[in-house]
Amino acid sequence: MDDDGIETDAKAADEGPGPGAPVPASAAWREGDHPGRRIFLNIGDLALDADPMGTLPQTTLAYETWGTLNKAKDNAVYVAHALTGDSHVFGPAEPGHHTGGWWNAMVGPGRPLDPERHFIVCANVIGGCQGSTGPASPHPEDGRPWGSRFPYLTLRDMVRAEIALMDHLEIDRWRLMTGPSMGGMRALEWTVMAPGRVGAIAPVGSTAASSADQIAWSTPQIAAIQADPHFNGGDYYDAPAGRGPHRGLGIARMIAHTTYRTMQELDTRFGRAYQGESDPLGKGGLFAVQSYLEHHGRKLARRFDANTYIRLVQAVQSHDVGRDRGGVETALARYTDPAVIIAVDSDRLYPLRDSQRIDAALTGSTGLKVVHSIVGHDGFLVESGQLNAFMSEFERAL
Template identity: 55%
Template sequence: MAVGAAFGESLPPATGAWREGDPPGRRQWYTAEKPLPLETGGELPEVRLAFETWGRLASDRSNAVLVLHALTGDSHVGGAAGPGHPTPGWWDALLGPGRPLDTDRWFVVAPNVLGGCQGSTGPSSPRPGGGGAWGGAFPFLTQRDQVAAEAGLADGLGVDRWALVAGGSMGGMRAVEWAVSYPERTDALLLLATTAAASAEQIAWAGIQVGAIRGDPHWQGGDYHDSGRGPHTGLGLARRLAHVTYRSEPELRVRFGRLPQEPPSPEDPRDPLRGGRYQVESYLDHHAAKLIRRFDAASYVVLTEAMNAHDVGRERGGLRAALARVSARTLVAGVDSDRLYPLDQQRELAELIPGAGRPRVVRSPYGHDGFLIETEQVGALVRELLG
């Protein structure tokens, strides 16, 4: 499908990243005082994390909760869309007075991940010394690098120990890294629809998405940010593929079946038999069009490659030895219809984390996205840990 047909008559900007001069919204910023050493060698000379907070930090600093977002999420856990925030809060139903993340009781912190594109240092950020955006020169990151940057944020906020670290999918990868890297700073842990190490199948799906972006002629080696045209087609294809893995086959079958986007007619060129679209194709086009207007293709690549590198047992004696370090009260939960992060991965986490007990099962027809959608069930897990 042509870009114009998929994304409308006007082309979006080269990147959907938040950039200097855009409305800040609710964001605050933490800037590291020194370069960040990277796991694979070298360092990131400047680190800035965008974050949002809700509630107030107690005088004894015991009520801080860290919430970590998934691949295309950001710091905007709760609240409406508006200037600076292209989408509503992704866990809005969980956050606020009287809700599971009760802001009358808890000080909730949500950073935009290092390498992301909604205010934190990433490929769309200015490169130190000038010369435009980092672009394709941005260094390779791992989950451990991202968690090390978040530990700096915790220090900056005066938080010595989190009452809870919670995350799903990519956020869950960082949450388990927090509990292994900083067990003394993690009191409770909620791992949702995530894994101790990326599987071959997950790497394969992700690799195809990265390949679609890098294969776009407008990728330009990652140096497209100030060119006026980004790799929209490649990012859109990546999003379409990813979204299919995020949902379940039964949901797509019940919701769309084989229905065409428009009622078929012998004279209607939009009839799928005559080159038109099915409803499910239109649905995927819609999600692709939304993402390219709020996300950055190079961040998608950086974060996806960090997810592929995720292995909490790397250089720690394997998964069993690494997860034995976890001292946090832990709940592990998966979604019964998740085909991207199947329940066997959550069973492994629960088995190897001391005291985690049996994994909980979120019942949902929505596949992997169930950890975002089934807020009543997820909220009950949050309440169980926070009391």
């Protein structure tokens, strides 16, 4: 499992959810599909951060819950998903949910976030492709997918929608808000946008502001999708299966996945080994690491949407909790409630120094916790033993 998912030799790039089935033009959840465990909230017109005069009309947020909100309403936990996650943070693959919970190691009976003790909430972000309003959703004017018309979003827009969900659930204050990567970024935004409504935060493998290096890595991912001849400027939803921009999306995921792992892990795991008996030295075969990346490229194309990938990557690029707030340190200094900052020591996407900066800026921080791993950014999913120990210690102290 990895931060955000994929599978690509020439034949396999056109394979879909079943053996030999072509990849759909978009794997977004669409109206009429099985709802799974999703609950749908109409939050109306949503004001957009990057355009003070703009709104996203008739916005819907898809969310799931586990456990029961107690009478005091003080056991609510919000889990914010990473780039290609969704609301299905816990549970099996089932009708309406093509994959199992993306954080089953953290959420569930006997886990640090336990539905027997907590009321756990997770929503698919706006701009997403698993039930919330996004590029694949019907435009209110003509019922056709938004496609190229879908607006630019920031993480602050996503948080504004999550605040509307909190109000709908009649929750005054989260006991804890946590999430990895992009989820951790939104947890930080919550502390500024909804002061007093977050009792504790636990960002994992995250940052307070996207750096030039992080923006640089994500830029060719967007370019790869836009260069796909089947992207059609973002209006590809009517294309038949096998004729969508899944190759560009797969390449984007291969680039991203390289940043989720480390040089040491890739060298140790694959070295210069060939894939099977194939010879990559001019004979058409692949190195094992190439096959691995292509596998992850195909996986994402079978469960995600290319336009959504672009919009969410752009939102992450926009992330700076200090923007128009006097800088990162000034913005985060306003939050004085408990916090634990968790980093992976080998993370080359969001390196340790990013978490150190967050930790130093938060007066309520209980200290930086470091997961030791050769895996890199994906350590937040792979190293569940260390991560769960940190989260359990922090949560039980609240």
